[in-house]
Amino acid sequence: MVLGSLCKHDLTVCVRVNRAWYEQLIDRIWHTVEIQNLFSFHYFNDAYGPGSTDGPVSLARNVHRIRVLKVLYTRTLDAFLLAETTKEAGQEDKEVNDDGQAQIVPKENALLIEELFVHFGDDPPRPPPPDQVTDSFGRMVPRSRYSMPLSLYSTHSLPIQSSIHLDPLLDVLARSTQLVKFTTAVLPLRQKGQFEDEARLWTALPASLEQLRVIDNVGNSYMFAIDSRIPWMTGEERDALLDRVSRWPKPATSLENLRSLTVAGDGADLRILCEILMNRRPLSLEDLSLVDSVFRDDLENTCLLRLISQGSPKGWKTVGLSGCIYGTIGSQVVDALLQHAATLENVRVVALNPTLSSVAIQKLLCSAPNLKRFDTIPSRGRESNPAMLSAGDIIGSSQGWVCSKLESFKCMIEGIPRPDLQKRTNNRRLYGDLHDPDVYSKAQSQEIQRKVLAQLAQLTQLREITLGQDSIYSEDWDDEEYYDSDDDGDDITCAIQRGVQYECLTMTLEDGLDQLKNLKSMRRMNLHRMQHGQEVEELEWMKENWPVYGKEQRESFWADRGHWVHIGDLQYHSFDDVRHWESFDWW
Incomplete structure (x- = not known):
């Protein structure tokens, strides 16, 4: 009714105004895309109407505008759709060589994603047993408690398992030539196939990457059931895989832009991760955080020692070891850490078996002029043996503290x-x-x-x-x-x-x-x-x-x-009042 009363000039003005709004807002609308689960993905598609294909088409048209992509899905369907909608019409799947190397992607097919978060979920859907189903936490419960269709149920298994999970992600990584931050969850399941998938994943990291975070889960409350059909990898098979990974051809691109590495939990195999990182040198790491990591044997201990000794040629600025168990080489780790005292700015060592002696603490404080944060205080009850500084070592030392910048x-x-x-x-x-x-x-x-x-x-x-x-x-x-x-x-x-x-x-x-x-x-x-x-x-x-x-x-x-x-860092006991968080003086 209104359109009928508008002249051609008025309609032209409306088009120009709409185009101006479109140009101003379209990049902001597509800057961050978050697909939390299967239901949110369906909601994303159905937003254009039941059964409409406009959602995936719109995603495909605007994928070049996405800068932050968060995929926290519980079904591999999300990964398939993500990979398919990010490909141009007629583009074939990216081939991956036997050594895990992805082919070079043409510039016109590159994505502009800067931050990527991916949490792997479970197997393709299959009917559960007739008397039980799997709830959202991976636990088998009586079917009578649920009334959802059978197609929405599946048994949780591996976080990364074969091409059904990994290939879509490798495709996105290969095309994300401007990726800066990458976070992925790897569950601590030591089964066949997982280690080689991890090796392929770390090998596919783009050269533009600056921050890598590997976590073992999203929230400690989740409990995933292990798929018993997939056998566990023996120590000999694991060693053979590591030997094969060490002999892979060196990737064409290094990770010289990588500055920060965080490994939280016991999911990723640090031997494989360290081996591939060292194979993609030169490295310029500055920030290392290991949280709740367990180094089970001498080889894993040696990998940790090698990472600290050689992972930062210019010197570490931040090293945090929290809740870690690193066997009998703790003193060697401390010695390697002290070699970087001149550049260290932030140090936190709260291990389950503390090896940071009072003498080592005193030596660090006397040789780290740029140190800003130093922490050996446990933050959880099971970290019950904190490293302490002895008054005798302080007053008996011939050197004074040089960390005048300590905050x-x-x-x-x-x-x-x-x-x-x-x-x-x-x-x-x-x-x-x-x-x-x-x-x-x-x-x-x-x-x-x-x-x-x-x-x-x-x-x-x-x-x-x-x-x-x-x-x-x-x-x-x-x-x-x-x-x-x-x-x-x-x-x-x-x-x-x-x-x-x-x-x-x-x-x-x-x-x-x-x-x-x-x-x-x-x-x-x-x-x-x-x-x-x-x-x-x-x-x-x-x-x-x-x-x-x-x-x-x-x-x-x-x-x-x-x-x-x-607790002292929070100064209050409620996490619900968001406004209270905003009232803090951040520094």
Whole structure:
């Protein structure tokens, strides 16, 4: 009705206005495409009407506009459709050579994806057993609990398994010549086919890649059932595969742009990943984060050592090892890490079997002039053996700390004489020379504490200091050493559970807190689970001398790299109030 009253000039103006809006908005509309699951993919297609093909056609037309693509699917159908709609009419599937090398893609067929997130799901649909179905968590449950069509059910199995899963992704990677960030989930299933698929995937990484994140799952609540039809790979078969991978022809392109590598969980095989990364040198890695990784044997340990020693020719800037188990070579890893002290800016070592000794910590602080963050405080209860810095190593060293740029210091300091403490918080007696007034006097304790605080006073850029364990799952009572008994009633090895700190700094004005007067950037001091001596006088002094003390903040540096965060980093216990997150001072 309105169109009938418009003249040709008016219609022309409308067309021009619409075209202007189209040109302004079309790139923004297609900048980020997220397909979370099968249902969201169907919704994407059906948005143009039931049974319409306009959705896939529109995706194919605008695929060159996509910059961020997130595919979190539970069915391989999504992968097939993604691969098919990103191909031009008449274009044949990309062939992959036996050595895992993808052919060079013509420039006109290249994609402009800059960030890609892919989480592999399960097998093609097949009818479940007549009395059971698989729910969204991969668990077999009675059919009566569900009324959805059988075609929506399938049994979860491998994250990457044969061409049915991998080839569509290899096609997208081969055409994404501007890809900068790539994140993929690899589940920890040691079965035949997975290792070779991983090798093909790492070999296909584009030369433009700057950040690679490999995670073992999306959310720890998911439980995937292992497909028992696919046999597990033996150690001999795995070694043979690694030998074959090591002899693959070197790819035509290196990964010289790769700066950041994060491996979270125990999904990916680090031997294969490291072998291919080293085969695609020169590398210029700067950022390495390993979270909850397990190095089972000497060969995997050697791969870790090789990666730290040779993976960053210009020197590491960030190294985070959280919840890792790296066998008997821990001291060698630390030695390799110390070789990069001149360039290190961020270090976090929270392993299940700590090998970062007090001497090594002191050496690092005395040789890392660019260090900004240092953290050895556990963030989970099972990381219960934190590396500690001894007061004796601090005051006995002939060198002073050179890390004047340090902003965040999270490390327990032990070995402080505390003759003022005779009992635990549970009224049990404290033993040892450090609590014996006949061995250490109050004046001697104060002298040692002042020398330690004098070192901390040199760190004038400090924003936060954590000297106590603020583990999320730590019990708030005092644990003490105890003896267990064998069947004969004889006492056996003494087991110690770390609880409240007693041989620690008091952090009082009387014992030298006033030496920290020039730390004008200090915002937070965490003395959790410490028998410190701070009272109202010390709190008032800190507010008076530290202008920004108590100002809200959230340090997200390690959390962004997949590490568990500390309670002190959150300063609150609710994750639901998004507005509260936005009120934090990010730095």
